[in-house]
Amino acid sequence: MTKPLASRRFLLTRPAKQAEHLAELLTEQGAVPLRAPMIAIAPSGAPELLTAVLARLEDFDLAVFVSPTALDEVAAKVVSWPAELTVAVVGPASQARAQELGMRDVISPEARFDSEGLLEHPLLQQMAGRRVVLFRGNGGRELLADTLLARGATVEVVEAYRRLPPELGREQVAALLADGCDGVIVTSSEAAQNLFALCDEVLAGQLRQTRFFASHPAIAETVRQFGVSEVVGTRTGDAGIVASLREYFSAPAPAPTAVPAASADAGKPAPLHAPVAGARPQGQWRWIVTAVVLAVLVSLAIVHYQRQMLRAELGSRFNELERRQQMLSAGEQRDGGRMSQLDAQLESINHHIEELRAQQVDLQSLYGAIAGDQEETLLADAELTLSLASQQLQLTGNVGASLAALYRLDERLAGHDKPRLMPLRRALAKDIDSLKRVPWVDYVGLSNKLDTLAGSVDRLPLVVDAKTPEDQAASEAAPRTGFWGELGRALGALVEIRRIDQPDPVLLAPEQSLYLREHVKLRLLNARLALLQRDEPTFRHDLVAADAELRKHFDIRAKPVIATLTTLRELQSAQPAQVLPSLADSLNAARDARRKASREDSK
Structure with missing residues (x-):
């Protein structure tokens, strides 16, 4: 089976990465792709804004991508696309690419594959209250954003990449066309404009005599403006373009017009002397x-x-x-009446237009006032948040809560791209770094340990209640039986002989034992209160006093007492008192930004 595109040469003007798949399809058909990218793709000019928006994709209801390049650039920076976030693209190729990148809910136009076709989708008709993020390159039409705004949506436009002029020059393009070209494939108006912009008059004339294949009527119209003699429309997508090329070059050529054969006598020369008729008779002249x-x-x-x-x-x-003429006169009279009516209607329409313009001016002023109020509210909230975070930091020393408040405030400020907010964001970043460098002290864990120790004091054995290993072994020996055994046990219950190695009296009445345990509890609770107040001297003093009481009046050979003393030593190594940074720089920056906004609003 013959291939209609075999050995045919096609100039590809797509960006280099986008042209790879189309070049592969042409090569499979036997064609020769001539790569001449007329648009260079560069990273976004505002990468920090793109990163900030990608970090909060869960806040949006719809993500719109205007090109496959935008899809590739965003997918390279997103680890996992949110499953509940709907994606809208403008063509089947972009839809397939989005699904390859793990985006599940993808919508695209059904017939017209452009921005107008996407806006006709049923799911984009009721947009009131929905949050939309629009990923595109630099520049471009505002049709999508303006229409979605008019339908009630909240739209954030994000630059995902930049389109730059081509890196090729006139010589490279001329070298590609030197061996002939069967067609130039253009998929964007900007590529066609860049192609003719780098050509001189000779090369431009050669291109005007070359066949162009355009994937959209608007692109075809742009190409015709440069004087191209033949522009052929194609389907969208790489497969559609190749199919259109096959159909075009498979069509039979018009049959040549048959040239009529010359007569047999046409090539013979005329005789040099024609025979002369003989003279007519004289009588025939009268009849003539x-x-x-x-x-x-x-x-x-x-x-x-x-x-x-x-x-x-x-x-x-x-x-x-x-x-x-009479009918025209009557018609002119009727038209005159109609013209009068049209003039009246036109005057009424002009009046309505003036009213609409006045309303537009009022709405613009109202929008400006609302936008100013929003910024004033944002700055007031920022000042209040910083003030509360500073007070909490100084009073309670809760570094984690202050850091969380500063992070939330920075995320809110990132959504407002205003120059006057940049000093405040820089001050916030500086204070966040300062808080990150503060050593972490687990005040909650230390407090819980002190509470646990205070609760276990009632179960710790005193020295007076303790027994030596010898006494314990004697008590566990074989019990004595009989009368004398019963008598010995009765006397042992009345009198107990024990060796005491400490000089202080340790025989405590039950009431004194209760007061002793409560005293140790108060020492531990005072240490907990000093910990929460960041009073390190009092904290250490109470811990040392509790340790001394335990060693003096409690059985230090018992396992619970040993565990309690070990925990007290660990608590003594903690350093609750820290020098915490101040948030004065961020608070002053917020106040300065609020004063500047108030002065500008008053002007």
């Missing part, structure tokens, strides 16, 4: 003159008849013209 006179008379009669007929025709046409 009579025939000529009769012919002249008949001709005069015919001419007279034709003149009469012409006059009658002219008269009827003249009457018809008069009738039509």
Whole structure:
């Protein structure tokens, strides 16, 4: 089976990355793709804004991509696309690319693959209250954003990449066309404009005589403006373009017009001397003159008849013209009345237009006032948030809560691209770095440990209640039986002999034991209160006092007492008192921005 595109050469003007798949399809058909990217793709000019928007994709209801390049640039920076975020694209190729990148809910036009077709989608008709993010290149039409705004949506336009002039020059393009070109494939008006912009008059003339294949009527119209003689429309998408090329070059060429064969005698030369007829007799001249006179008379009669007929025709046409003139006069009168009505309607329409313009001016002023109020509210909230965070930091030392408040405030400010907010954001970043450098102290964990120790004091054995290993072994020996055994146990319950190694009296009444345990609890609770107040001397003093009481009056050989003393030593190594940074720079920056906004609004 023959390939209609075999050995045909096509100039590709797409960006280099987008042209790869189309070049592969042409190569499979036997064609020779000539890569001449007329648009260079560069990263976004505002990468921090793009990163900030991608970090909060969950805040949006719809993400719109105007090109496959925007899809690729965003997908390279997003680890996982939110499953509930709907994606809208302008063509089937972009839809397939979005699904390849893991975007599940993707919508696209059904018939017209451009911005107008996307806006006709049923899901984009009711947009009131919906939040939309629009990813595109630099520049471009504002049709999508303006229409979605008019339908009630909140739209954020983000520059995902930049389109730059081509890196090729006139010599490279001329070298590609030197061996012939069967067609130039253009998929954007900007590529066609860049192509003719780098050409001189000779190369431009060569391109005008070359066949162009355009994937959209608007692109075809742009190409025709440069004087191209033949522009052929194609389907959209790489597969559609190749299919259109196959259909075009598979069509049979028009059959050549048959040239009639020359007659057999056409090539023969005419004789040099024609035979001369013999002289007529003298009597025949009279009949010839009579025939000529009769012919002249008949001709005069015919001419007279034709003149009469012409006059009658002219008269009827003249009457018809008069009738039509009368009808036109009546029509002019009717049109005059209609024109008066149209003039009145036009005047009324002009009056309505003036009213609409006045309303537009009022709405613009109202929008400006609302926007100013929003910024004033944002700055007031920022000042209040910083003030509360500073007070909480100084009073309670809660670094984590202050950091969370500063992060939330920075995210809110990132959504407002205003120059006057930049000093405030820089001050916020500086204070966030300062808070990050503060050593982390687990006040909650330390407080819980002190509470646990205070609760376990009632279960710790005192020295007076403790027994030596010898006593314990004697008590666990075989019990004595009989009368004497019962008597010995009765006397042992009345009298107990124990060795005490400490000089202080340790025999405590039950009431004194209760007061001793409560005293140790108060020491631990005072240490907890000092910890929360960041009072390091009092904290350490109470811990040392509790440790001394435990060692003096409690059985330090018992496992619970040993565990309590170990926990007290760990608590003594903590440093609750820290020098915390101040948020004065951010607070002053917020106040300065608010004063500047107030002065500008008053002007």
